[in-house]
Amino acid sequence: MNKKPKKWLSLGVIIIIMLILSMLFVKSHSSNKSKTITVGSQATDTEVWKHIANSKVAKKYHVKIIVKDFTDSNSLNTALSNNDIQANAFQSYAFFTTYNKNNPKRKIFALGTTYIQPMGLYSTKYKSVKAISQNQTIAIGNDAASQSRGLKLLESAGLITLKKHDINDLLTPNDVIKNGKNLHIKSVISTTTPSLLHDRGIAAVAIDNNTAQAAKLNVFKNSIYYEKLDQNTRANVNVIATNEKHRNDSTYKKLVTIYHDPTIQSWIKKHYPGKMEIKKSISDLEK
Template sequence: MKKKRVGWILLIVVIVIAVVGFTFKKPETSNEKIILGSQGTDTLVWKHIANSDAAKKAHLDITVKDFTDSNSLNTALANNDIQANAFQSYAFYTNYNKTNSKNKVYALGTSYIQPMGLYSSKTKNLKDIANGSVIAIANDPAAESRGLKLLESAGLIELKKHSVNDLLTPNDITANKKNIKIKTVVSTSTPNLLHDDGVTAVVIDNNTAQMAKLNVFKDSLYHEQLDQNTRANVNVIVTNQKHRNDKDYKKLVELYHDSEIQKWIKKNYPGKMEVNKSLSDLEK
Protein backbone atom coordinates (compact mmCIF):
# COMPACT_ATOMS: atom_id res chain seq x y z
CA MET A 1 0.00 0.00 0.00
CA LYS A 2 2.87 2.30 0.92
CA LYS A 3 4.56 1.52 -2.40
CA LYS A 4 1.41 2.51 -4.32
CA ARG A 5 1.15 5.75 -2.31
CA VAL A 6 4.80 6.59 -3.00
CA GLY A 7 4.27 5.83 -6.66
CA TRP A 8 1.29 8.17 -6.86
CA ILE A 9 3.22 10.92 -5.08
CA LEU A 10 6.13 10.56 -7.50
CA LEU A 11 3.75 10.68 -10.46
CA ILE A 12 2.11 13.86 -9.13
CA VAL A 13 5.50 15.47 -8.57
CA VAL A 14 6.57 14.63 -12.14
CA ILE A 15 3.34 16.09 -13.55
CA VAL A 16 3.70 19.29 -11.48
CA ILE A 17 7.31 19.75 -12.63
CA ALA A 18 6.28 19.21 -16.24
CA VAL A 19 3.42 21.73 -16.00
CA VAL A 20 5.60 24.35 -14.31
CA GLY A 21 8.36 23.78 -16.84
CA PHE A 22 5.91 24.20 -19.73
CA THR A 23 4.44 27.37 -18.18
CA PHE A 24 7.80 29.09 -17.85
CA LYS A 25 9.33 27.74 -21.03
CA LYS A 26 10.70 30.55 -23.21
CA PRO A 27 9.10 30.99 -26.62
CA GLU A 28 10.93 29.18 -29.38
CA THR A 29 11.14 32.36 -31.43
CA SER A 30 11.92 35.60 -29.61
CA ASN A 31 11.30 38.93 -31.29
CA GLU A 32 14.30 40.64 -32.89
CA LYS A 33 14.61 44.14 -31.45
CA ILE A 34 15.49 46.80 -33.99
CA ILE A 35 15.77 50.57 -33.54
CA LEU A 36 15.03 52.14 -36.91
CA GLY A 37 15.80 55.79 -37.66
CA SER A 38 13.74 57.86 -40.03
CA GLN A 39 12.27 61.33 -40.52
CA GLY A 40 9.13 63.15 -41.57
CA THR A 41 6.33 61.10 -43.05
CA ASP A 42 8.65 58.10 -43.29
CA THR A 43 8.72 58.06 -39.48
CA LEU A 44 4.91 57.92 -39.45
CA VAL A 45 4.90 55.12 -42.02
CA TRP A 46 7.40 53.05 -40.04
CA LYS A 47 5.51 53.58 -36.78
CA HIS A 48 2.49 52.12 -38.53
CA ILE A 49 4.60 49.21 -39.77
CA ALA A 50 6.06 48.65 -36.28
CA ASN A 51 2.55 48.29 -34.83
CA SER A 52 1.23 46.10 -37.64
CA ASP A 53 0.15 42.46 -37.49
CA ALA A 54 2.71 41.78 -40.21
CA ALA A 55 5.55 42.91 -37.90
CA LYS A 56 4.26 40.63 -35.14
CA LYS A 57 4.09 37.67 -37.52
CA ALA A 58 7.65 38.41 -38.63
CA HIS A 59 8.73 38.44 -34.96
CA LEU A 60 10.19 41.93 -35.24
CA ASP A 61 10.08 44.38 -32.34
CA ILE A 62 10.68 47.71 -34.09
CA THR A 63 11.23 51.01 -32.28
CA VAL A 64 11.13 54.02 -34.59
CA LYS A 65 13.29 57.04 -33.79
CA ASP A 66 12.70 60.35 -35.56
CA PHE A 67 15.65 62.46 -36.75
CA THR A 68 15.56 66.04 -38.04
CA ASP A 69 19.09 66.00 -39.48
CA SER A 70 19.54 63.72 -42.49
CA ASN A 71 23.32 63.62 -42.16
CA SER A 72 23.23 62.18 -38.62
CA LEU A 73 21.10 59.17 -39.58
CA ASN A 74 23.89 57.21 -41.23
CA THR A 75 26.37 58.19 -38.52
CA ALA A 76 24.02 56.81 -35.87
CA LEU A 77 23.62 53.66 -37.96
CA ALA A 78 27.35 53.14 -38.45
CA ASN A 79 27.81 53.52 -34.67
CA ASN A 80 24.97 51.01 -34.05
CA ASP A 81 23.02 53.60 -32.04
CA ILE A 82 20.26 52.53 -34.42
CA GLN A 83 20.27 49.27 -36.36
CA ALA A 84 18.47 50.35 -39.53
CA ASN A 85 17.23 53.49 -41.25
CA ALA A 86 14.71 54.31 -43.92
CA PHE A 87 14.89 57.84 -45.28
CA GLN A 88 17.52 58.09 -48.00
CA SER A 89 17.65 57.92 -51.74
CA TYR A 90 20.06 55.57 -53.48
CA ALA A 91 22.09 58.64 -54.53
CA PHE A 92 22.37 59.83 -50.91
CA TYR A 93 23.38 56.31 -49.84
CA THR A 94 26.11 55.88 -52.46
CA ASN A 95 27.52 59.34 -51.80
CA TYR A 96 27.69 58.66 -48.04
CA ASN A 97 29.63 55.45 -48.62
CA LYS A 98 32.07 57.18 -50.96
CA THR A 99 32.96 59.75 -48.33
CA ASN A 100 32.79 57.39 -45.31
CA SER A 101 34.62 54.30 -46.50
CA LYS A 102 35.54 53.24 -42.94
CA ASN A 103 31.95 53.46 -41.67
CA LYS A 104 29.94 52.12 -44.58
CA VAL A 105 26.26 51.31 -44.39
CA TYR A 106 24.53 48.60 -46.42
CA ALA A 107 21.30 48.70 -48.41
CA LEU A 108 18.83 45.88 -47.74
CA GLY A 109 16.36 46.73 -50.48
CA THR A 110 14.21 49.36 -52.18
CA SER A 111 11.06 51.01 -50.84
CA TYR A 112 9.61 53.87 -52.93
CA ILE A 113 10.21 56.90 -55.11
CA GLN A 114 8.44 60.21 -54.86
CA PRO A 115 8.82 63.33 -57.00
CA MET A 116 10.68 66.41 -55.85
CA GLY A 117 8.90 69.66 -56.60
CA LEU A 118 9.54 73.38 -57.10
CA TYR A 119 7.15 75.51 -55.00
CA SER A 120 6.48 79.22 -54.69
CA SER A 121 4.18 81.54 -52.77
CA LYS A 122 5.27 84.48 -54.95
CA THR A 123 4.23 83.21 -58.36
CA LYS A 124 1.83 80.64 -59.76
CA ASN A 125 3.59 80.08 -63.06
CA LEU A 126 7.07 78.73 -63.79
CA LYS A 127 7.45 81.21 -66.67
CA ASP A 128 6.92 84.14 -64.31
CA ILE A 129 10.03 83.51 -62.24
CA ALA A 130 11.86 86.80 -62.65
CA ASN A 131 15.44 87.57 -63.56
CA GLY A 132 17.73 87.42 -60.51
CA SER A 133 15.32 85.32 -58.43
CA VAL A 134 16.62 83.37 -55.44
CA ILE A 135 15.76 79.67 -55.40
CA ALA A 136 16.46 77.58 -52.30
CA ILE A 137 17.52 73.92 -52.46
CA ALA A 138 18.60 71.41 -49.78
CA ASN A 139 22.28 71.41 -48.89
CA ASP A 140 23.17 67.72 -48.58
CA PRO A 141 25.08 66.57 -51.70
CA ALA A 142 22.44 64.17 -53.05
CA ALA A 143 19.52 66.57 -52.55
CA GLU A 144 21.52 69.52 -53.88
CA SER A 145 22.35 67.62 -57.05
CA ARG A 146 18.78 66.42 -57.44
CA GLY A 147 17.47 69.96 -56.97
CA LEU A 148 19.81 71.33 -59.64
CA LYS A 149 18.74 68.62 -62.07
CA LEU A 150 15.12 69.54 -61.37
CA LEU A 151 15.83 73.20 -62.17
CA GLU A 152 17.52 72.12 -65.39
CA SER A 153 14.57 69.97 -66.46
CA ALA A 154 12.31 72.94 -65.67
CA GLY A 155 14.35 75.03 -68.13
CA LEU A 156 15.68 77.51 -65.57
CA ILE A 157 19.38 76.56 -65.79
CA GLU A 158 21.69 74.33 -67.79
CA LEU A 159 24.24 71.94 -66.28
CA LYS A 160 27.40 70.33 -67.58
CA LYS A 161 26.91 67.00 -69.33
CA HIS A 162 26.28 64.33 -66.70
CA SER A 163 25.03 60.81 -66.10
CA VAL A 164 22.08 59.78 -63.92
CA ASN A 165 24.24 59.05 -60.87
CA ASP A 166 26.58 62.06 -61.08
CA LEU A 167 26.42 64.44 -58.13
CA LEU A 168 26.42 68.07 -59.23
CA THR A 169 26.94 71.39 -57.44
CA PRO A 170 26.11 75.01 -58.39
CA ASN A 171 29.62 75.17 -59.86
CA ASP A 172 28.40 72.81 -62.60
CA ILE A 173 25.87 75.33 -63.94
CA THR A 174 26.90 76.16 -67.51
CA ALA A 175 24.07 78.50 -68.49
CA ASN A 176 21.83 80.70 -66.36
CA LYS A 177 19.84 83.07 -68.57
CA LYS A 178 17.67 84.36 -65.72
CA ASN A 179 20.67 84.82 -63.42
CA ILE A 180 19.06 82.54 -60.80
CA LYS A 181 20.71 82.73 -57.37
CA ILE A 182 20.97 79.35 -55.64
CA LYS A 183 20.59 79.32 -51.84
CA THR A 184 21.42 76.04 -50.05
CA VAL A 185 19.67 75.24 -46.75
CA VAL A 186 18.88 72.33 -44.42
CA SER A 187 16.24 70.17 -46.13
CA THR A 188 13.73 70.25 -43.26
CA SER A 189 13.69 74.08 -43.31
CA THR A 190 12.69 74.39 -46.98
CA PRO A 191 8.91 74.83 -46.49
CA ASN A 192 9.54 77.77 -44.12
CA LEU A 193 11.32 79.62 -46.91
CA LEU A 194 8.10 79.83 -48.89
CA HIS A 195 7.30 82.73 -46.55
CA ASP A 196 10.72 84.37 -46.85
CA ASP A 197 10.49 87.64 -48.82
CA GLY A 198 14.00 87.11 -50.15
CA VAL A 199 13.25 83.72 -51.73
CA THR A 200 11.16 83.38 -54.89
CA ALA A 201 10.87 79.60 -55.06
CA VAL A 202 11.94 76.52 -53.12
CA VAL A 203 12.83 72.99 -54.19
CA ILE A 204 11.31 70.59 -51.63
CA ASP A 205 11.59 66.82 -51.44
CA ASN A 206 8.21 65.14 -51.21
CA ASN A 207 8.72 63.72 -47.73
CA THR A 208 9.29 67.22 -46.34
CA ALA A 209 6.52 68.64 -48.55
CA GLN A 210 3.98 66.15 -47.21
CA MET A 211 4.85 67.09 -43.63
CA ALA A 212 4.07 70.69 -44.62
CA LYS A 213 0.72 69.56 -46.12
CA LEU A 214 1.88 70.26 -49.68
CA ASN A 215 0.72 68.09 -52.56
CA VAL A 216 3.43 67.85 -55.18
CA PHE A 217 0.95 67.14 -57.96
CA LYS A 218 -1.33 70.08 -57.09
CA ASP A 219 0.79 72.70 -55.34
CA SER A 220 4.13 72.69 -57.15
CA LEU A 221 5.07 74.87 -60.11
CA TYR A 222 6.97 71.92 -61.51
CA HIS A 223 7.91 68.41 -60.38
CA GLU A 224 10.15 65.56 -61.42
CA GLN A 225 9.02 63.17 -64.07
CA LEU A 226 9.34 59.62 -62.74
CA ASP A 227 11.31 57.63 -65.28
CA GLN A 228 14.54 55.71 -65.78
CA ASN A 229 16.56 58.91 -65.41
CA THR A 230 15.40 59.33 -61.81
CA ARG A 231 16.23 55.79 -60.60
CA ALA A 232 18.99 57.19 -58.35
CA ASN A 233 16.17 58.83 -56.37
CA VAL A 234 14.61 55.51 -55.35
CA ASN A 235 14.66 55.21 -51.55
CA VAL A 236 16.41 52.32 -49.85
CA ILE A 237 16.18 50.60 -46.45
CA VAL A 238 19.64 50.40 -44.90
CA THR A 239 21.51 48.63 -42.09
CA ASN A 240 25.11 48.49 -40.83
CA GLN A 241 28.05 46.11 -41.06
CA LYS A 242 26.95 44.14 -37.99
CA HIS A 243 23.53 43.25 -39.39
CA ARG A 244 24.05 43.30 -43.16
CA ASN A 245 23.64 39.50 -43.50
CA ASP A 246 21.00 39.08 -40.79
CA LYS A 247 17.83 37.44 -42.14
CA ASP A 248 15.65 39.29 -39.62
CA TYR A 249 16.82 42.62 -41.01
CA LYS A 250 15.99 41.57 -44.55
CA LYS A 251 12.43 41.09 -43.29
CA LEU A 252 12.18 44.89 -43.05
CA VAL A 253 12.04 45.06 -46.85
CA GLU A 254 9.37 42.34 -46.99
CA LEU A 255 7.37 44.20 -44.34
CA TYR A 256 7.42 47.46 -46.29
CA HIS A 257 6.04 45.70 -49.37
CA ASP A 258 3.37 43.76 -47.48
CA SER A 259 0.11 44.20 -49.40
CA GLU A 260 -1.89 45.48 -46.41
CA ILE A 261 0.81 47.96 -45.46
CA GLN A 262 1.01 49.20 -49.04
CA LYS A 263 -2.76 49.78 -49.07
CA TRP A 264 -2.36 51.97 -45.96
CA ILE A 265 0.57 53.90 -47.44
CA LYS A 266 -1.23 54.55 -50.72
CA LYS A 267 -4.29 55.79 -48.85
CA ASN A 268 -2.39 58.11 -46.50
CA TYR A 269 0.71 59.08 -48.54
CA PRO A 270 -0.12 58.65 -52.23
CA GLY A 271 3.05 60.49 -53.27
CA LYS A 272 5.13 57.50 -52.18
CA MET A 273 5.17 55.32 -55.27
CA GLU A 274 6.22 51.76 -54.40
CA VAL A 275 9.43 50.43 -55.96
CA ASN A 276 10.06 46.74 -55.29
CA LYS A 277 13.13 46.01 -57.39
CA SER A 278 16.55 44.47 -57.01
CA LEU A 279 19.29 46.80 -55.85
CA SER A 280 21.23 45.79 -58.95
CA ASP A 281 18.59 47.57 -61.06
CA LEU A 282 19.70 50.87 -59.49
CA GLU A 283 23.33 50.28 -60.35
CA LYS A 284 22.81 50.05 -64.13
Protein backbone atom coordinates (compact mmCIF):
# COMPACT_ATOMS: atom_id res chain seq x y z
CA MET A 1 0.00 0.00 0.00
CA ASN A 2 1.35 3.49 -0.89
CA LYS A 3 2.01 5.41 2.32
CA LYS A 4 2.90 8.69 0.59
CA PRO A 5 -0.70 10.06 0.45
CA LYS A 6 -1.05 9.43 4.21
CA LYS A 7 2.29 11.11 4.80
CA TRP A 8 1.28 14.18 2.77
CA LEU A 9 -2.14 14.23 4.45
CA SER A 10 -0.56 14.18 7.90
CA LEU A 11 1.85 16.91 6.87
CA GLY A 12 -1.03 18.98 5.55
CA VAL A 13 -2.97 18.59 8.80
CA ILE A 14 0.09 19.66 10.80
CA ILE A 15 0.55 22.73 8.59
CA ILE A 16 -3.13 23.69 8.97
CA ILE A 17 -2.92 23.29 12.77
CA MET A 18 0.24 25.43 12.86
CA LEU A 19 -1.45 28.11 10.77
CA ILE A 20 -4.49 28.14 13.07
CA LEU A 21 -2.29 28.36 16.17
CA SER A 22 -0.29 31.14 14.56
CA MET A 23 -3.46 33.08 13.78
CA LEU A 24 -4.72 32.61 17.32
CA PHE A 25 -1.41 33.84 18.72
CA VAL A 26 -1.45 36.94 16.51
CA LYS A 27 -5.08 37.64 17.48
CA SER A 28 -4.30 37.16 21.17
CA HIS A 29 -1.22 39.37 20.94
CA SER A 30 -3.22 42.01 19.09
CA SER A 31 -6.06 41.96 21.64
CA ASN A 32 -3.59 42.38 24.49
CA LYS A 33 -2.10 45.50 22.92
CA SER A 34 -3.08 48.57 24.93
CA LYS A 35 -5.24 51.19 23.27
CA THR A 36 -4.45 54.83 24.01
CA ILE A 37 -7.24 57.18 25.10
CA THR A 38 -6.74 60.83 26.00
CA VAL A 39 -9.10 61.79 28.83
CA GLY A 40 -9.76 65.44 29.58
CA SER A 41 -10.59 66.52 33.11
CA GLN A 42 -10.13 69.26 35.69
CA ALA A 43 -9.45 69.99 39.37
CA THR A 44 -9.65 66.95 41.66
CA ASP A 45 -11.03 64.80 38.84
CA THR A 46 -7.71 65.25 37.02
CA GLU A 47 -5.89 63.84 40.04
CA VAL A 48 -8.26 60.88 40.14
CA TRP A 49 -7.69 60.08 36.47
CA LYS A 50 -3.93 60.46 36.80
CA HIS A 51 -4.09 57.81 39.49
CA ILE A 52 -6.27 55.60 37.29
CA ALA A 53 -3.88 56.06 34.35
CA ASN A 54 -0.96 54.77 36.43
CA SER A 55 -2.91 51.95 38.04
CA LYS A 56 -2.57 48.21 37.57
CA VAL A 57 -6.30 48.17 36.82
CA ALA A 58 -5.84 50.17 33.60
CA LYS A 59 -3.03 47.83 32.56
CA LYS A 60 -5.23 44.85 33.35
CA TYR A 61 -7.81 46.11 30.85
CA HIS A 62 -5.11 47.03 28.30
CA VAL A 63 -6.03 50.70 28.24
CA LYS A 64 -3.33 53.37 28.15
CA ILE A 65 -4.78 56.60 29.52
CA ILE A 66 -3.27 60.01 28.89
CA VAL A 67 -4.78 62.69 31.14
CA LYS A 68 -5.09 66.28 29.95
CA ASP A 69 -5.98 68.95 32.50
CA PHE A 70 -8.36 71.80 31.59
CA THR A 71 -9.28 74.93 33.54
CA ASP A 72 -12.31 75.90 31.43
CA SER A 73 -15.28 73.54 31.65
CA ASN A 74 -16.78 74.62 28.33
CA SER A 75 -13.57 73.92 26.39
CA LEU A 76 -13.61 70.30 27.59
CA ASN A 77 -16.66 69.45 25.53
CA THR A 78 -15.43 71.47 22.55
CA ALA A 79 -12.16 69.53 22.62
CA LEU A 80 -14.10 66.28 22.83
CA SER A 81 -16.38 67.04 19.90
CA ASN A 82 -13.27 68.02 17.89
CA ASN A 83 -11.60 64.72 18.89
CA ASP A 84 -8.66 66.61 20.42
CA ILE A 85 -9.42 64.36 23.36
CA GLN A 86 -11.33 61.10 23.08
CA ALA A 87 -13.18 61.17 26.41
CA ASN A 88 -13.77 63.51 29.31
CA ALA A 89 -14.70 63.03 32.94
CA PHE A 90 -15.69 66.18 34.79
CA GLN A 91 -19.30 67.10 34.12
CA SER A 92 -22.67 66.51 35.69
CA TYR A 93 -25.47 64.96 33.68
CA ALA A 94 -27.22 68.37 33.69
CA PHE A 95 -24.13 70.04 32.20
CA PHE A 96 -23.90 67.24 29.62
CA THR A 97 -27.55 67.52 28.52
CA THR A 98 -27.38 71.33 28.38
CA TYR A 99 -24.31 71.15 26.13
CA ASN A 100 -26.03 68.75 23.74
CA LYS A 101 -29.16 70.89 23.68
CA ASN A 102 -27.11 73.96 22.74
CA ASN A 103 -24.89 72.07 20.28
CA PRO A 104 -27.16 69.69 18.33
CA LYS A 105 -24.61 69.21 15.51
CA ARG A 106 -21.69 68.56 17.85
CA LYS A 107 -23.29 66.16 20.30
CA ILE A 108 -21.28 64.08 22.73
CA PHE A 109 -22.31 60.75 24.26
CA ALA A 110 -22.31 59.51 27.85
CA LEU A 111 -20.57 56.19 28.47
CA GLY A 112 -21.55 55.78 32.12
CA THR A 113 -21.85 57.37 35.54
CA THR A 114 -19.08 58.03 38.07
CA TYR A 115 -20.04 59.91 41.23
CA ILE A 116 -22.06 62.63 42.86
CA GLN A 117 -20.65 65.18 45.29
CA PRO A 118 -23.58 65.47 47.68
CA MET A 119 -24.81 68.79 48.92
CA GLY A 120 -25.36 68.56 52.65
CA LEU A 121 -27.60 70.20 55.23
CA TYR A 122 -25.52 71.21 58.25
CA SER A 123 -26.53 72.41 61.68
CA THR A 124 -24.90 73.09 65.04
CA LYS A 125 -28.33 73.59 66.54
CA TYR A 126 -30.06 70.34 65.55
CA LYS A 127 -28.84 66.76 65.25
CA SER A 128 -31.51 65.62 62.80
CA VAL A 129 -33.87 67.02 60.19
CA LYS A 130 -36.91 65.88 62.16
CA ALA A 131 -35.76 67.89 65.16
CA ILE A 132 -35.91 71.22 63.30
CA SER A 133 -38.79 73.13 64.87
CA GLN A 134 -41.39 75.55 63.52
CA ASN A 135 -40.56 79.01 62.15
CA GLN A 136 -36.81 78.43 61.86
CA THR A 137 -34.50 80.00 59.25
CA ILE A 138 -32.58 77.84 56.80
CA ALA A 139 -29.85 79.33 54.59
CA ILE A 140 -29.14 78.29 50.99
CA GLY A 141 -26.84 79.70 48.28
CA ASN A 142 -28.17 82.65 46.29
CA ASP A 143 -26.75 81.88 42.82
CA ALA A 144 -29.28 80.19 40.55
CA ALA A 145 -27.71 76.72 40.57
CA SER A 146 -27.01 76.60 44.32
CA GLN A 147 -30.40 78.03 45.21
CA SER A 148 -32.24 75.49 43.09
CA ARG A 149 -30.15 72.60 44.36
CA GLY A 150 -30.58 73.77 47.96
CA LEU A 151 -34.36 73.84 47.58
CA LYS A 152 -34.36 70.36 46.06
CA LEU A 153 -32.24 69.19 49.00
CA LEU A 154 -34.82 70.57 51.45
CA GLU A 155 -37.58 68.81 49.53
CA SER A 156 -35.68 65.50 49.61
CA ALA A 157 -35.25 65.96 53.35
CA GLY A 158 -39.03 66.29 53.71
CA LEU A 159 -38.98 69.89 54.91
CA ILE A 160 -40.79 71.49 51.96
CA THR A 161 -42.62 70.56 48.77
CA LEU A 162 -41.81 72.17 45.45
CA LYS A 163 -44.00 72.60 42.41
CA LYS A 164 -43.71 69.84 39.81
CA HIS A 165 -40.49 70.36 37.89
CA ASP A 166 -38.23 68.80 35.27
CA ILE A 167 -34.75 67.52 36.01
CA ASN A 168 -32.95 70.65 34.75
CA ASP A 169 -35.40 73.30 36.01
CA LEU A 170 -33.88 76.05 38.13
CA LEU A 171 -36.17 76.71 41.08
CA THR A 172 -36.55 79.65 43.47
CA PRO A 173 -38.22 80.03 46.88
CA ASN A 174 -41.33 81.16 44.98
CA ASP A 175 -41.69 77.57 43.76
CA VAL A 176 -42.32 76.22 47.27
CA ILE A 177 -45.95 75.05 47.42
CA LYS A 178 -45.90 73.44 50.86
CA ASN A 179 -43.98 74.51 53.93
CA GLY A 180 -45.43 72.64 56.90
CA LYS A 181 -43.00 74.04 59.47
CA ASN A 182 -43.29 77.58 58.13
CA LEU A 183 -39.55 77.74 57.57
CA HIS A 184 -37.94 80.97 56.45
CA ILE A 185 -35.57 80.26 53.55
CA LYS A 186 -32.75 82.78 53.37
CA SER A 187 -30.58 83.08 50.25
CA VAL A 188 -26.94 84.03 50.90
CA ILE A 189 -23.64 84.06 49.00
CA SER A 190 -22.69 80.40 48.61
CA THR A 191 -19.10 80.78 49.82
CA THR A 192 -20.32 82.32 53.11
CA THR A 193 -22.58 79.42 54.03
CA PRO A 194 -20.14 77.64 56.41
CA SER A 195 -19.76 80.80 58.53
CA LEU A 196 -23.52 80.80 59.17
CA LEU A 197 -23.21 77.60 61.21
CA HIS A 198 -22.17 79.89 64.06
CA ASP A 199 -25.11 82.24 63.58
CA ARG A 200 -27.69 81.63 66.32
CA GLY A 201 -30.45 82.90 64.06
CA ILE A 202 -29.83 80.14 61.50
CA ALA A 203 -31.17 76.65 62.19
CA ALA A 204 -29.44 74.86 59.30
CA VAL A 205 -27.39 75.62 56.20
CA ALA A 206 -27.31 73.91 52.80
CA ILE A 207 -23.66 73.77 51.69
CA ASP A 208 -22.31 72.45 48.40
CA ASN A 209 -19.54 69.89 48.75
CA ASN A 210 -16.70 71.98 47.34
CA THR A 211 -17.44 74.78 49.81
CA ALA A 212 -17.88 72.24 52.61
CA GLN A 213 -14.52 70.60 51.90
CA ALA A 214 -12.81 74.01 51.89
CA ALA A 215 -14.28 74.54 55.36
CA LYS A 216 -13.03 71.08 56.40
CA LEU A 217 -16.55 69.67 56.66
CA ASN A 218 -17.20 66.05 55.75
CA VAL A 219 -20.67 65.70 54.24
CA PHE A 220 -20.98 62.09 55.42
CA LYS A 221 -19.87 62.77 58.98
CA ASN A 222 -20.87 66.35 59.73
CA SER A 223 -24.16 66.94 57.91
CA ILE A 224 -27.57 66.05 59.32
CA TYR A 225 -28.77 65.17 55.82
CA TYR A 226 -27.19 64.85 52.40
CA GLU A 227 -28.33 64.24 48.84
CA LYS A 228 -29.23 60.73 47.78
CA LEU A 229 -29.74 59.63 44.20
CA ASP A 230 -33.37 60.43 43.49
CA GLN A 231 -35.55 62.45 41.11
CA ASN A 232 -34.15 65.70 42.47
CA THR A 233 -30.46 64.86 42.38
CA ARG A 234 -29.88 62.64 39.35
CA ALA A 235 -29.00 65.72 37.26
CA ASN A 236 -25.97 66.22 39.53
CA VAL A 237 -24.49 62.78 38.85
CA ASN A 238 -21.20 63.01 36.94
CA VAL A 239 -20.64 61.09 33.73
CA ILE A 240 -17.82 59.94 31.46
CA ALA A 241 -18.42 61.15 27.91
CA THR A 242 -17.00 60.47 24.46
CA ASN A 243 -17.73 61.64 20.92
CA GLU A 244 -19.54 60.26 17.89
CA LYS A 245 -16.43 58.51 16.58
CA HIS A 246 -15.94 56.38 19.68
CA ARG A 247 -19.45 56.06 21.13
CA ASN A 248 -19.76 52.35 20.21
CA ASP A 249 -16.13 51.38 20.84
CA SER A 250 -15.97 48.68 23.52
CA THR A 251 -12.53 49.89 24.67
CA TYR A 252 -13.98 53.24 25.66
CA LYS A 253 -16.67 51.55 27.71
CA LYS A 254 -13.84 50.00 29.73
CA LEU A 255 -13.21 53.46 31.21
CA VAL A 256 -16.44 53.06 33.20
CA THR A 257 -15.49 49.55 34.32
CA ILE A 258 -12.02 50.72 35.38
CA TYR A 259 -13.43 53.69 37.32
CA HIS A 260 -15.75 51.43 39.33
CA ASP A 261 -13.09 48.82 40.09
CA PRO A 262 -13.00 48.24 43.90
CA THR A 263 -9.28 49.07 44.05
CA ILE A 264 -9.82 52.42 42.35
CA GLN A 265 -12.86 53.21 44.49
CA SER A 266 -10.93 52.43 47.66
CA TRP A 267 -8.28 54.99 46.66
CA ILE A 268 -10.89 57.64 45.78
CA LYS A 269 -12.75 57.19 49.07
CA LYS A 270 -9.49 57.60 50.96
CA HIS A 271 -8.33 60.74 49.16
CA TYR A 272 -11.64 62.31 48.08
CA PRO A 273 -14.37 61.06 50.46
CA GLY A 274 -16.84 63.65 49.16
CA LYS A 275 -17.13 61.80 45.84
CA MET A 276 -19.96 59.30 46.38
CA GLU A 277 -19.82 56.51 43.82
CA ILE A 278 -22.87 56.19 41.56
CA LYS A 279 -22.98 53.01 39.53
CA LYS A 280 -26.06 53.51 37.37
CA SER A 281 -26.82 53.22 33.70
CA ILE A 282 -27.34 56.38 31.65
CA SER A 283 -30.90 55.23 31.01
CA ASP A 284 -31.56 55.56 34.75
CA LEU A 285 -30.72 59.26 34.50
CA GLU A 286 -32.89 59.73 31.43
CA LYS A 287 -36.10 58.55 33.12
